[in-house]
Amino acid sequence: MQVLTCGDSGVLVEVADLDEVLALNAALTADPLPGVSDVVPAARTVLLRLAEDGDPAAVAAAVRRLRPRTVRAGTAEEVGIDVQYGGADLADIAAHTGLSQREVVAAHTGTAWTVAFCGFAPGFGYLVGGDPRLDVPRRAEARTRVPAGAVALAGRFTGVYPRSSPGGWQLLGHTDAVIWDLERDPPGLLRPGLRLRFREA
Amino acid sequence: MAATTGTAGLEVLRTGPLTTVQDSGRAGHASLGIGRSGAADAASYALANRLVANPPGAAALETTLGGLALRAHGPATIAVTGAPAPVTVDRRAAAPDTVLHLRDGAELRLGTPPRGLRTYVAVRGGFDVAPVLGSRSTDTLAGLGPDLPAVGDVLPVGPPPPGFPVIDHAPVPPVPGDEVELRVVPGPRDDWFHPEALDVLLSHPFEVTARSDRVGARLAGPPLRRAEHEELPSEGMVPGSLQVPPGGEPVLFLADHPVTGGYPVIAVVITADLARAAQARPGARLRFSVAVNHRSTRGR
Numbered sequence: 032m033q034v035l036t037c038g039d040s041g042v043l044v045e046v047a048d049l050d051e052v053l054a055l056n057a058a059l060t061a062d063p064l065p066g067v068s069d070v071v072p073a074a075r076t077v078l079l080r081l082a083e084d085g086d087p088a089a090v091a092a093a094v095r096r097l098r099p100r101t102v103r104a105g106t107a108e109e110v111g112i113d114v115q116y117g118g119a120d121l122a123d124i125a126a127h128t129g130l131s132q133r134e135v136v137a138a139h140t141g142t143a144w145t146v147a148f149c150g151f152a153p154g155f156g157y158l159v160g161g162d163p164r165l166d167v168p169r170r171a172e173a174r175t176r177v178p179a180g181a182v183a184l185a186g187r188f189t190g191v192y193p194r195s196s197p198g199g200w201q202l203l204g205h206t207d208a209v210i211w212d213l214e215r216d217p218p219g220l221l222r223p224g225l226r227l228r229f230r231e232a
Numbered sequence: 233m234a235a236t237t238g239t240a241g242l243e244v245l246r247t248g249p250l251t252t253v254q255d256s257g258r259a260g261h262a263s264l265g266i267g268r269s270g271a272a273d274a275a276s277y278a279l280a281n282r283l284v285a286n287p288p289g290a291a292a293l294e295t296t297l298g299g300l301a302l303r304a305h306g307p308a309t310i311a312v313t314g315a316p317a318p319v320t321v322d323r324r325a326a327a328p329d330t331v332l333h334l335r336d337g338a339e340l341r342l343g344t345p346p347r348g349l350r351t352y353v354a355v356r357g358g359f360d361v362a363p364v365l366g367s368r369s370t371d372t373l374a375g376l377g378p379d380l381p382a383v384g385d386v387l388p389v390g391p392p393p394p395g396f397p398v399i400d401h402a403p404v405p406p407v408p409g410d411e412v413e414l415r416v417v418p419g420p421r422d423d424w425f426h427p428e429a430l431d432v433l434l435s436h437p438f439e440v441t442a443r444s445d446r447v448g449a450r451l452a453g454p455p456l457r458r459a460e461h462e463e464l465p466s467e468g469m470v471p472g473s474l475q476v477p478p479g480g481e482p483v484l485f486l487a488d489h490p491v492t493g494g495y496p497v498i499a500v501v502i503t504a505d506l507a508r509a510a511q512a513r514p515g516a517r518l519r520f521s522v523a524v525n526h527r528s529t530r531g532r
Contacts, residue, residue, distance in 0.1 A: 078468025
């Protein structure tokens with residue numbers, strides 16, 4: 032674990048991999064540290080945003096004393112999302128992975144995914160833990176408009192666009208599931224730690 | 233001094249280049265990908281509320297390069313702070329950083345500030361627009377929060393708070409002009425840069441470009457060269473971060489910055505200087521220095 036300074040308002044904790052991010056995030060969620068207002072897990076880091084009275088040195092010392100929690104598969108809540116596969120990039124994904132389009136769908140639906148972190152846009156979750164064969168690069172050029180509900184792949188991640196926005200991920204299909212709803216508490220369906228299984232509609 | 237009662241609202245006659253409703257922001261939702269947003273110059277925003285005896289966190293208007301005009305529906309008590317836009321009430325000059333009383337039907341107009349960027353208008357009782365996730369701030373990046381005030385809107389004003397204004401005028405340091413000094417703490421990714429990059433940042437002025445907004449001030453200056461050329465996995469960002477895209481010219485993140493970013497941050501402007509950073513207008517030159525007495529937490 033490496034603890035880095037973000038000015039006087041944040042402490043960035045870098046760990047070895049995403050599993051350690053999830054474990055550290057689980058520990059911070061179970062026992063919030065005093066002086067911390069927000070916890071932002073990401074791919075290899077957890078940012079602790081400080082409350083107004085938060086002291087970076089004290090928070091850094093406290094985080095070093097934390098014992099990360101092992102996140103066991105099967106203990107977390109699991110939700111299902113129905114997807115109509117047939118996205119604009121499905122053929123490209125198949126070509127890139129060497130799988131047939133049917134095999135891409137089978138791989139995407141075959142394992143449960145876990146929301147590692149959120150970012151990019153409100154409610155956009157980065158899901159990990161899928162079939163390792165589905166590792167595809169981002170598109171060379173981002174689309175100016177990806178529709179809400181688009182299910183997409185990039186790197187080891189899959190994600191669902193919560194609303195229409197620009198985006199460079201490879202489009203796999205579409206879901207009617209409401210990913211982002213301000214009338215709901217919390218408004219985002221996807222939050223760190225949630226397990227999710229895609230089903231072919 | 234009379235209490236402000238029966239105020240129905242303030243009608244928008246003109247918005248200027250950009251007017252948003254802002255409060256102290258939306259803390260606690262970052263793990264869902266939702267940033268804090270809130271007033272870009274938190275100090276001027278807080279002063280405006282304090283002048284009209286609002287509790288901290290009441291919603292005010294943030295206007296960019298002036299141009300705002302409002303008409304009172306019912307009497308209103310207001311304060312104008314931040315970038316010194318010339319203020320008139322019914323065409324008579326009025327003072328900034330003071331308590332102003334508008335009678336029913338009175339018109340408040342802001343000219344263009346000769347320096348600084350963002351001017352705040354607080355009303356006693358606060359702007360009572362519908363909150364979103366506990367905040368009345370518009371996050372221009374996330375598209376979250378109240379709609380932008382438009383000409384013809386009557387912005388509702390909440391009930392007056394129990395306290396009364398106790399001072400008529402607040403002495404405040406002037407909003408910076410074309411040279412803005414900002415203190416930074418190096419890191420968290422200064423080690424991703426060429427050894428001289430931090431010296432370049434600290435020894436040259438960087439100009440605020442026209443491509444600047446509430447998300448960030450995009451700066452022009454000598455490029456800050458990277459040493460590490462691998463891709464940085466996206467990581468959480470704080471306001472004040474100087475994020476450096478591949479071109480080498482930094483972006484200074486302000487109130488509506490993204491929750492996570494994928495380019496390394498060479499240094500972060502300290503909280504005490506963020507209000508000045510938010511007032512740096514296009515064309516202003518920023519000079520960075522290392523904050524003394526900052527405590528580094530670097531270590532394993």
